[in-house]
Amino acid sequence: MLAEKYILKGTDFYKNLSSFFSIFNKFFNLKPLRWFAIWAMVISGNNVVMHIEDRWFYWKWDSFSLYLFIALIISIIFDFIFNSKLKNITNYSPYLYQLIIFVYGYALFLIGANPLYLSLDLLTFGIPYVLFFLVGHMTWKLSFNAVSEPIPSKKDLIPSLVFIILCTIIISTAGFINDDPMISTIAALFLPFPLVAVLFPIAIRHFQRCRMYVVFIPTMFLTMRYPWFIFLTLPLFLFSRYYFYFISGKVIPTFKVDSPDHEFIK
Numbered sequence: 001m002l003a004e005k006y007i008l009k010g011t012d013f014y015k016n017l018s019s020f021f022s023i024f025n026k027f028f029n030l031k032p033l034r035w036f037a038i039w040a041m042v043i044s045g046n047n048v049v050m051h052i053e054d055r056w057f058y059w060k061w062d063s064f065s066l067y068l069f070i071a072l073i074i075s076i077i078f079d080f081i082f083n084s085k086l087k088n089i090t091n092y093s094p095y096l097y098q099l100i101i102f103v104y105g106y107a108l109f110l111i112g113a114n115p116l117y118l119s120l121d122l123l124t125f126g127i128p129y130v131l132f133f134l135v136g137h138m139t140w141k142l143s144f145n146a147v148s149e150p151i152p153s154k155k156d157l158i159p160s161l162v163f164i165i166l167c168t169i170i171i172s173t174a175g176f177i178n179d180d181p182m183i184s185t186i187a188a189l190f191l192p193f194p195l196v197a198v199l200f201p202i203a204i205r206h207f208q209r210c211r212m213y214v215v216f217i218p219t220m221f222l223t224m225r226y227p228w229f230i231f232l233t234l235p236l237f238l239f240s241r242y243y244f245y246f247i248s249g250k251v252i253p254t255f256k257v258d259s260p261d262h263e264f265i266k
Helices: 002-006 012-028 032-053 066-089 094-113 120-141 154-177 181-190 192-199 204-225 227-248
Strands: none
Touching (some): 032 066, 032 094, 032 204, 120 181
Protein backbone atom coordinates (compact mmCIF):
# COMPACT_ATOMS: atom_id res chain seq x y z
CA MET A 1 0.00 0.00 0.00
CA LEU A 2 1.43 3.37 -1.02
CA ALA A 3 0.30 5.13 2.15
CA GLU A 4 2.30 2.66 4.25
CA LYS A 5 5.39 3.49 2.20
CA TYR A 6 5.09 7.24 1.88
CA ILE A 7 3.04 8.35 4.90
CA LEU A 8 5.04 7.08 7.83
CA LYS A 9 3.61 6.52 11.28
CA GLY A 10 4.38 9.32 13.70
CA THR A 11 4.54 12.09 11.10
CA ASP A 12 2.23 15.11 11.31
CA PHE A 13 0.53 14.11 8.06
CA TYR A 14 -0.16 10.64 9.46
CA LYS A 15 -1.62 12.13 12.65
CA ASN A 16 -3.88 14.47 10.65
CA LEU A 17 -5.16 11.59 8.57
CA SER A 18 -5.66 9.53 11.72
CA SER A 19 -7.93 12.26 13.05
CA PHE A 20 -9.85 12.27 9.78
CA PHE A 21 -10.35 8.50 9.65
CA SER A 22 -11.50 8.43 13.29
CA ILE A 23 -14.74 9.92 11.94
CA PHE A 24 -15.54 6.43 10.61
CA ASN A 25 -15.14 4.63 13.93
CA LYS A 26 -18.89 4.13 14.29
CA PHE A 27 -19.08 2.68 10.79
CA PHE A 28 -16.38 0.13 11.60
CA ASN A 29 -18.19 -0.79 14.79
CA LEU A 30 -20.57 -2.56 12.41
CA LYS A 31 -17.70 -4.99 11.57
CA PRO A 32 -17.80 -4.34 7.79
CA LEU A 33 -14.97 -6.82 7.14
CA ARG A 34 -17.57 -9.52 7.84
CA TRP A 35 -19.60 -8.26 4.88
CA PHE A 36 -17.34 -9.95 2.32
CA ALA A 37 -18.46 -13.39 3.49
CA ILE A 38 -22.02 -12.28 4.25
CA TRP A 39 -22.51 -10.75 0.82
CA ALA A 40 -20.92 -13.78 -0.84
CA MET A 41 -23.55 -16.00 0.79
CA VAL A 42 -26.38 -13.71 -0.30
CA ILE A 43 -25.07 -13.60 -3.87
CA SER A 44 -24.62 -17.39 -3.77
CA GLY A 45 -28.34 -17.79 -3.16
CA ASN A 46 -29.16 -15.75 -6.24
CA ASN A 47 -26.41 -17.57 -8.13
CA VAL A 48 -28.09 -20.94 -7.54
CA VAL A 49 -31.46 -19.59 -8.71
CA MET A 50 -29.83 -18.30 -11.89
CA HIS A 51 -27.84 -21.52 -12.30
CA ILE A 52 -30.99 -23.65 -12.17
CA GLU A 53 -32.50 -21.52 -14.94
CA ASP A 54 -29.32 -21.31 -17.04
CA ARG A 55 -26.29 -23.37 -16.10
CA TRP A 56 -24.08 -21.42 -18.53
CA PHE A 57 -24.81 -17.86 -17.43
CA TYR A 58 -21.67 -15.74 -17.09
CA TRP A 59 -20.72 -12.08 -16.64
CA LYS A 60 -24.29 -10.73 -16.49
CA TRP A 61 -24.47 -7.06 -15.60
CA ASP A 62 -28.27 -7.24 -15.57
CA SER A 63 -28.09 -9.78 -12.74
CA PHE A 64 -28.29 -6.80 -10.41
CA SER A 65 -31.84 -6.21 -9.20
CA LEU A 66 -33.69 -4.10 -6.67
CA TYR A 67 -34.47 -7.21 -4.65
CA LEU A 68 -30.81 -8.21 -4.52
CA PHE A 69 -29.82 -4.68 -3.48
CA ILE A 70 -32.37 -4.78 -0.64
CA ALA A 71 -31.22 -8.30 0.28
CA LEU A 72 -27.62 -7.10 0.66
CA ILE A 73 -28.73 -4.31 2.98
CA ILE A 74 -30.93 -6.67 4.99
CA SER A 75 -28.00 -9.06 5.35
CA ILE A 76 -25.92 -6.29 6.97
CA ILE A 77 -28.64 -5.64 9.55
CA PHE A 78 -29.17 -9.37 10.03
CA ASP A 79 -25.45 -9.92 10.57
CA PHE A 80 -25.14 -7.03 13.02
CA ILE A 81 -27.92 -8.51 15.14
CA PHE A 82 -26.46 -12.01 14.88
CA ASN A 83 -22.91 -10.84 15.68
CA SER A 84 -24.14 -8.92 18.73
CA LYS A 85 -25.62 -12.17 20.03
CA LEU A 86 -22.59 -14.27 19.03
CA LYS A 87 -21.01 -14.09 22.48
CA ASN A 88 -24.06 -15.84 23.92
CA ILE A 89 -24.04 -18.81 21.54
CA THR A 90 -20.34 -19.52 22.13
CA ASN A 91 -21.35 -20.95 25.50
CA TYR A 92 -23.16 -23.80 23.75
CA SER A 93 -21.58 -27.13 22.87
CA PRO A 94 -19.30 -27.05 19.79
CA TYR A 95 -21.74 -29.19 17.81
CA LEU A 96 -24.72 -26.97 18.54
CA TYR A 97 -22.57 -23.92 17.82
CA GLN A 98 -21.66 -25.25 14.36
CA LEU A 99 -25.31 -26.11 13.71
CA ILE A 100 -26.28 -22.52 14.53
CA ILE A 101 -23.65 -21.23 12.08
CA PHE A 102 -24.93 -23.65 9.41
CA VAL A 103 -28.53 -22.47 9.89
CA TYR A 104 -27.34 -18.85 9.85
CA GLY A 105 -25.53 -19.44 6.56
CA TYR A 106 -28.62 -21.07 5.09
CA ALA A 107 -30.71 -18.06 6.15
CA LEU A 108 -28.33 -15.72 4.32
CA PHE A 109 -28.40 -18.02 1.29
CA LEU A 110 -32.22 -18.00 1.20
CA ILE A 111 -32.34 -14.22 1.60
CA GLY A 112 -30.30 -13.93 -1.59
CA ALA A 113 -32.25 -16.64 -3.40
CA ASN A 114 -35.61 -15.01 -2.63
CA PRO A 115 -38.03 -17.31 -0.77
CA LEU A 116 -40.46 -17.02 -3.70
CA TYR A 117 -38.08 -19.28 -5.66
CA LEU A 118 -37.93 -21.87 -2.90
CA SER A 119 -37.71 -25.38 -4.32
CA LEU A 120 -36.15 -28.74 -3.56
CA ASP A 121 -33.45 -28.07 -6.18
CA LEU A 122 -32.62 -24.74 -4.55
CA LEU A 123 -32.27 -26.35 -1.11
CA THR A 124 -30.20 -29.23 -2.50
CA PHE A 125 -27.87 -27.07 -4.59
CA GLY A 126 -27.50 -24.70 -1.65
CA ILE A 127 -26.09 -27.25 0.79
CA PRO A 128 -22.49 -27.14 -0.59
CA TYR A 129 -22.50 -23.33 -0.42
CA VAL A 130 -23.69 -23.33 3.18
CA LEU A 131 -21.14 -26.01 4.07
CA PHE A 132 -18.41 -23.82 2.60
CA PHE A 133 -19.70 -20.94 4.73
CA LEU A 134 -19.29 -23.24 7.74
CA VAL A 135 -15.78 -24.17 6.56
CA GLY A 136 -14.93 -20.48 6.33
CA HIS A 137 -16.22 -19.88 9.84
CA MET A 138 -14.20 -22.80 11.23
CA THR A 139 -11.11 -21.57 9.40
CA TRP A 140 -11.41 -18.14 10.99
CA LYS A 141 -11.84 -19.75 14.41
CA LEU A 142 -8.27 -21.06 14.01
CA SER A 143 -6.88 -17.71 15.11
CA PHE A 144 -4.27 -16.54 17.56
CA ASN A 145 -2.28 -13.42 18.27
CA ALA A 146 1.19 -13.99 16.86
CA VAL A 147 2.68 -11.55 19.35
CA SER A 148 1.06 -12.28 22.70
CA GLU A 149 0.04 -15.93 22.26
CA PRO A 150 2.18 -18.99 21.61
CA ILE A 151 1.47 -20.81 18.37
CA PRO A 152 -0.78 -23.80 19.21
CA SER A 153 0.69 -27.25 18.80
CA LYS A 154 -0.08 -29.08 15.60
CA LYS A 155 -1.73 -31.86 17.58
CA ASP A 156 -4.34 -29.38 18.84
CA LEU A 157 -5.05 -28.00 15.36
CA ILE A 158 -5.12 -31.19 13.28
CA PRO A 159 -8.67 -32.31 14.22
CA SER A 160 -10.18 -29.01 13.04
CA LEU A 161 -7.99 -28.89 9.92
CA VAL A 162 -8.83 -32.48 8.97
CA PHE A 163 -12.53 -31.74 9.38
CA ILE A 164 -12.14 -28.62 7.19
CA ILE A 165 -10.33 -30.69 4.53
CA LEU A 166 -12.96 -33.44 4.54
CA CYS A 167 -15.80 -30.91 4.30
CA THR A 168 -14.03 -29.13 1.43
CA ILE A 169 -13.65 -32.40 -0.48
CA ILE A 170 -17.34 -33.20 0.08
CA ILE A 171 -18.31 -29.70 -1.09
CA SER A 172 -16.29 -29.96 -4.29
CA THR A 173 -17.65 -33.45 -4.99
CA ALA A 174 -21.24 -32.35 -4.34
CA GLY A 175 -20.76 -29.38 -6.67
CA PHE A 176 -19.44 -31.72 -9.37
CA ILE A 177 -22.42 -34.07 -8.93
CA ASN A 178 -24.80 -31.10 -9.15
CA ASP A 179 -22.98 -29.93 -12.30
CA ASP A 180 -22.29 -26.67 -10.48
CA PRO A 181 -18.90 -25.36 -11.65
CA MET A 182 -19.02 -22.43 -9.22
CA ILE A 183 -18.91 -24.15 -5.83
CA SER A 184 -16.99 -27.21 -7.05
CA THR A 185 -14.16 -25.00 -8.33
CA ILE A 186 -14.21 -22.70 -5.30
CA ALA A 187 -13.77 -25.66 -2.95
CA ALA A 188 -11.14 -27.32 -5.15
CA LEU A 189 -9.05 -24.14 -5.24
CA PHE A 190 -9.29 -23.63 -1.49
CA LEU A 191 -8.40 -27.25 -0.64
CA PRO A 192 -4.58 -26.90 -0.98
CA PHE A 193 -4.40 -24.25 1.75
CA PRO A 194 -5.62 -26.39 4.68
CA LEU A 195 -3.71 -29.35 3.20
CA VAL A 196 -0.48 -27.37 3.41
CA ALA A 197 -1.30 -26.41 7.00
CA VAL A 198 -1.62 -30.12 7.86
CA LEU A 199 1.24 -31.59 5.84
CA PHE A 200 3.92 -28.95 6.42
CA PRO A 201 5.49 -27.81 9.70
CA ILE A 202 3.21 -25.48 11.59
CA ALA A 203 3.62 -21.81 10.63
CA ILE A 204 1.45 -18.74 11.01
CA ARG A 205 1.62 -18.02 7.27
CA HIS A 206 -0.32 -21.22 6.51
CA PHE A 207 -3.24 -20.09 8.66
CA GLN A 208 -3.07 -16.55 7.29
CA ARG A 209 -3.43 -17.91 3.75
CA CYS A 210 -6.33 -20.16 4.79
CA ARG A 211 -8.15 -17.19 6.30
CA MET A 212 -7.50 -14.92 3.33
CA TYR A 213 -8.47 -17.29 0.56
CA VAL A 214 -11.51 -18.90 2.15
CA VAL A 215 -13.13 -15.48 1.62
CA PHE A 216 -11.24 -14.20 -1.42
CA ILE A 217 -11.83 -17.23 -3.68
CA PRO A 218 -15.65 -17.36 -3.50
CA THR A 219 -15.89 -13.56 -3.68
CA MET A 220 -13.81 -13.39 -6.86
CA PHE A 221 -15.53 -16.36 -8.49
CA LEU A 222 -18.96 -14.83 -7.88
CA THR A 223 -17.67 -11.68 -9.54
CA MET A 224 -17.24 -13.70 -12.73
CA ARG A 225 -21.01 -14.08 -12.90
CA TYR A 226 -21.91 -10.85 -11.09
CA PRO A 227 -19.39 -8.30 -12.38
CA TRP A 228 -21.07 -5.44 -10.49
CA PHE A 229 -20.16 -7.19 -7.23
CA ILE A 230 -16.60 -5.91 -7.57
CA PHE A 231 -17.92 -2.35 -7.11
CA LEU A 232 -19.11 -3.33 -3.63
CA THR A 233 -16.16 -5.39 -2.48
CA LEU A 234 -13.21 -3.46 -3.93
CA PRO A 235 -14.07 -0.04 -2.38
CA LEU A 236 -14.74 -1.71 0.98
CA PHE A 237 -11.42 -3.56 0.74
CA LEU A 238 -9.40 -0.44 -0.12
CA PHE A 239 -11.18 1.86 2.33
CA SER A 240 -10.74 -0.65 5.16
CA ARG A 241 -7.01 -0.88 4.48
CA TYR A 242 -6.57 2.89 4.79
CA TYR A 243 -8.82 3.11 7.83
CA PHE A 244 -6.97 0.45 9.81
CA TYR A 245 -3.58 1.80 8.77
CA PHE A 246 -4.33 5.33 9.94
CA ILE A 247 -6.16 4.21 13.08
CA SER A 248 -4.05 1.28 14.26
CA GLY A 249 -0.93 1.42 12.09
CA LYS A 250 -1.70 -2.00 10.58
CA VAL A 251 -2.70 -2.78 7.00
CA ILE A 252 -5.89 -4.84 7.25
CA PRO A 253 -7.24 -6.60 5.24
CA THR A 254 -4.04 -7.67 3.55
CA PHE A 255 -2.55 -10.43 1.45
CA LYS A 256 0.75 -10.28 3.30
CA VAL A 257 1.68 -13.45 5.17
CA ASP A 258 4.09 -14.38 7.92
CA SER A 259 4.06 -10.90 9.46
CA PRO A 260 5.37 -11.37 13.02
CA ASP A 261 3.40 -8.39 14.32
CA HIS A 262 0.16 -9.45 12.67
CA GLU A 263 -2.85 -9.60 14.95
CA PHE A 264 -5.94 -11.35 13.63
CA ILE A 265 -9.07 -9.27 13.51
CA LYS A 266 -12.15 -11.06 14.83
